[in-house]
Structure formats: C-alpha cells, structure tokens
Amino acid sequence: MISARRLAISFSCALLSAQLIYAQDLSTYREFQFGMNLPAVAKLAGLKPSEARVLHQRPALIQELAWQPPFSSSSSPQTDPVWNTIFRFYNGELYRIVINYKRNKTEGLTRADLVEAISAMYGTPTTPSAEIAFSLSEVYNDGQVAITRWEDSQYSFSLFRAAYQPTFGVLAVSKRLDALAQTASTEAIELDKQEAPQREIERQRKRDDEYDASQDKARLVNKPGFRP
Secondary structure (H helix, E strand, O other): OHHHHHHHHHHHHHHHHHHHHHHOOOOEEOOEEOOOEHHHHHHHHOOOHHHOEEEEOOOOOEEEEEEOOOOOOOOOOOOOOEEEEEEEEEOOEEEEEEEEEOHHHHOOOOHHHHHHHHHHHHOOOOEOOOOEEEOOOOOOOOOEEEEEEEEOOOEEEEEEEOOOOOOEEEEEEEHHHHHHHHHHHHHHHHHHHHHHHHHHHHHHHHHHHHHHHHHHHHHHHHOOOOOO
C-alpha cells in the first residue's frame, strides 16, 4: 500500500513537472516557433510569402507579415480574441511577434485576468509588475507600456497596453534575433539618411529624362503638321 501511494505521488510529481516545463516554453506562440522561415510562417497563417512587406534591405533583410483572423460577427466567447498578428523576420527568420487583441474581447477584463490566461500557457511571470516603456517600432516612439513579462535567457513575452487606446497586446521576441534586427534597423536608418541626398538627385534626373523624352515624342508628332 505504501509503495503504491509513493508510486502515485511520484507519478503526480512527474506529471506536474512535465506540465510546468511545457507551460514555460517561451519559444513558440500557438503553432509559430521563433526561427521559422517566412514561407513556413506564411503557410501556417494561410498567407503568401509575397505578401510580406520589406522594411529594410541592408545591412540585413527585415520583413513584416501581417495576419488577421477571418471576420466573424459572432459574439461567442470562443471567437478568436486576436485582432491581428504581426510577424517580423530577420534574414528570413522569425524573431518578433506582436499580438493585438480585439477591444470588445478584452473589455471588462482586468490585468489580473489577462495575466492569469497567459500564465496558463507560459508559467508564472518573471516580472509580475513591469511598468516598462518601449516601442513596437524601430523608427517611431509609439509609447507602449509593458505591464507584465514572462522571459528566460532566450525569449520574452510582454503583456502591454496601448498608450492612447484602452487595448491590450503581447510582444514576443527571440532576444538574440531581436538584438540583431534592432542593430540592423538602426544601421539601415542611418544609411537611408546618408544616401537621401544622392537618391533625390537621381529621382530628379529621372524626372528630367522622362520630361525630355515626352517632349521629344510630342515634337515628332506635332512638327510635321504645324502650319503658322
């Protein structure tokens, strides 16, 4: 009897440990795993890789793919609360996921309610109360505030509230790839600034060439028939 009880306790502890390990796996969000390539993410989301938007091409390729769940007029609690999901890629690898929730699906929910739901997937928050200001953009300061965070040495999930709207979202990142992408984006912006004058010269030259070509074409048409 004692052996059976000990065996049952041991089995329960092992099962609990397995659940905790699974719950704290921060390398994935739903079916999407950090490091996945763009075609794989697009296929899971039901999108085409060509729908990805290029944010920067050098010194690294930074792309963005936006997904929205199919529209549903149902008010059922089972309706997906996600309004949209934005995937970011560094040289083709998924490094950042931004999940924005529908306002009507989070209305009335407290921060504790949201933390409880997310903790069921990712374990106990490492930073239960994290009033951390950050930006979702490498270019603009859009003033989000992380209010709770789950993280380990490789990944982090931050629950945030929008600065100017009563809406919530989650920012999930691969720390290694996100750091590389942030550095590359900063360099890309600096390169854009340095190259802007030359690009403007080239655009003006192209406009001038197109205007001259149109004038030459009009001259060929109008000259033979012109009578003073």
